[in-house]
Amino acid sequence: MLDTAIKTQLSAYLEKLQAPIELVASLDGSDAARQMRELLADIAALSPKVSVRENGDDARKPSFSVGRPGEAARIRFAGIPMGHEFTSLVLALLQTGGHPPKVDAAVIEQIKGLTGTYRFETYISLSCHNCPDVVQGLNLMAVINPGVESVMIDGALYQDEVSARQIMAVPTVMLNGESFGQGRMTIEEILAKVDTGASARDAEKLDAKDAYDVLVVGGGPAGSAAAIYAARKGIRTGLVAERFGGQVLDTLGIENFISVQRTEGPKLAMALEQHVKEYEVDIMNLQRAEALIPAGEDGLAQVRLANGATLKAKSVILATGARWRPRASASARTATARCSRASASP
Ligand SMILES: Cc1cc2nc3c(=O)[nH]c(=O)nc-3n(C[C@H](O)[C@H](O)[C@H](O)COP(=O)(O)OP(=O)(O)OC[C@H]3O[C@@H](n4cnc5c(N)ncnc54)[C@H](O)[C@@H]3O)c2cc1C
Missing domain, CATH: 3.50.50.60 (FAD/NAD(P)-binding domain)
Structure with missing residues (x-):
């Protein structure tokens, strides 16, 4: 799944892991599941600190979680995080394994101070330039605060969900089942929205x-x-x-x-x-x-x-400009088209 150059690079990153991590896959018989199995095996072969289990029972198949062995994982990838999301995967591995994130100490303290339960679901497309920032911000929050969960969902793989939830654009973030935001968001913006204190x-x-x-x-x-x-x-x-x-x-x-x-x-x-x-x-x-x-x-x-x-x-x-209409009937194709628009001049 990973070519030699990427394996060499990833292997160097994984040397930074300070604690063991576990990848738990929930698979089905699809082609995407086969690719996911290969990806996880490739990663595990690069570091003795990474282990893989294939007996996950998440409702989204194929998907996999990133967590510490013996703890409930709070980061999940429902899709194969290649393309622009590969960095999100690498950061999730490193940060879950104890490698310190490059964000302000004040931001980390603010994340630690969040009380309550936050289950974020982020719909992305692998060609979207704005999606990784959002996924990475939410994953970091999940690493730091046990009350936060973050799931990345590839809209192309979960088209039924995209239609049912009327997702028009990527990234679209849902919080605890409700619409939370669309478009590029920094971690500070996300925190400003959730931190009522x-x-x-x-x-x-x-x-x-x-x-x-x-x-x-x-x-x-x-x-x-x-x-x-x-x-x-x-x-x-x-x-x-x-x-x-x-x-x-x-x-x-x-x-x-x-x-x-x-x-x-x-x-x-x-x-x-x-x-x-x-x-x-x-x-x-x-x-x-x-x-x-x-x-x-x-x-x-x-x-x-x-x-x-x-x-x-x-x-x-x-001077409040314009914003995307939050909900309307749409298909995954629309979501991908919107993302393409975000990466090209009209
Ligand atoms: C994907 C994409 C690609 C584009 N590409 C181009 C391009 O290549 N060339 C081009 O000329 N144009 C392009 N545009 C259009 C261009 O970005 C807009 O025309 C321009 O940004 C409009 O500027 P504005 O200041 O009027 O509004 P906006 O940029 O929409 O800014 C509105 C501001 O108001 C704030 N705001 C809104 N509601 C509230 C509220 N209730 N309280 C407080 N603040 C609020 C927002 O947070 C924001 O700061 C593109 C737009 C998009 C989405």
């Missing part, structure tokens, strides 16, 4: 902010431009965004930005943020606005946020 702490700070002259809602290209224009006039400017960067974050190749022959979405989003930060703009990222309350006698409009805080401003600019 942090959200309450944020609310207190945001509520205490003085009124802005201009408050921009939205952190895509339009919101960033509005904030820069306002701040350049020397007036007190705030920018609140659910996800700074907007749709650009989900775009790979951009070739119609005049004067820039080719760039990539995440690179452009980073440049937008740097540009906005050149000015005195109070950026409040990972905050969802829920209501706009028109100005009263004090001349201040109010923007109420999902965490309960209220921001005040003389003027509010709404």
Whole structure:
């Protein structure tokens, strides 16, 4: 299943394992199951710290879990994580085996502090560039916090589920059976959505902010431009965004930005943020606005946020762009097509 070059590379990575790990496969008679069996055997042959069992009884067949022997595994791959997801598999192996992740200590503490049960299911396609970030973030959360489970599901292999759950695009994440999010998400964005304690702490700070002259809602290209224009006039400017960067974050190749022959979405989003930060703009990222309350006698409009805080401003600019429709009848083919769109210029 794995070629010699990949085996050599993977074998070097697996030397970093600090503790034994176990891969438990739930297989059927399909061709995909045969390939999965080969993949797991290849991996186990590369390190004495990796063992494989084939007596898993997960409802999704073929699938396999990654865990420590004797413990309930919290990471599962329902599909063969090759293509863009191969890195997700390698990281899952290493992190489950005790290799320290490369994320901020504060993020690790926030993950450890989550209470409750979080069962994430992420629908992906193997050609999707945005999917691995999401899968890897959720897998890391599962490694760190015993209350978190993460399952990667290849939509092409589980087309019935894709149809039944009306998945339109990849990645699509479900949490405890309910729709959680779509598109590229960083681990910080995921945490901001699930960590209600942090959200309450944020609310207190945001509520205490003085009124802005201009408050921009939205952190895509339009919101960033509005904030820069306002701040350049020397007036007190705030920018609140659910996800700074907007749709650009989900775009790979951009070739119609005049004067820039080719760039990539995440690179452009980073440049937008740097540009906005050149000015005195109070950026409040990972905050969802829920209501706009028109100005009263004090001349201040109010923007109420999902965490309960209220921001005040003389003027509010709404630059909330667009988002994918969350649910509609669709097929796995649609999901794959959407992913392809994320990786190519329209
Ligand atoms: C896959 C893909 C590929 C694309 N490729 C190209 C391309 O190659 N060339 C091109 O010109 N265009 C492309 N586009 C379109 C381009 O990305 C959009 O036209 C552009 O991003 C719109 O900018 P915007 O600022 O108006 O909105 P958006 O980028 O949608 O940004 C909206 C902002 O508002 C925030 N927001 C929304 N609701 C709330 C709320 N309630 N509270 C707080 N914040 C909120 C969002 O988090 C985000 O920060 C592509 C789009 C996609 C999805």
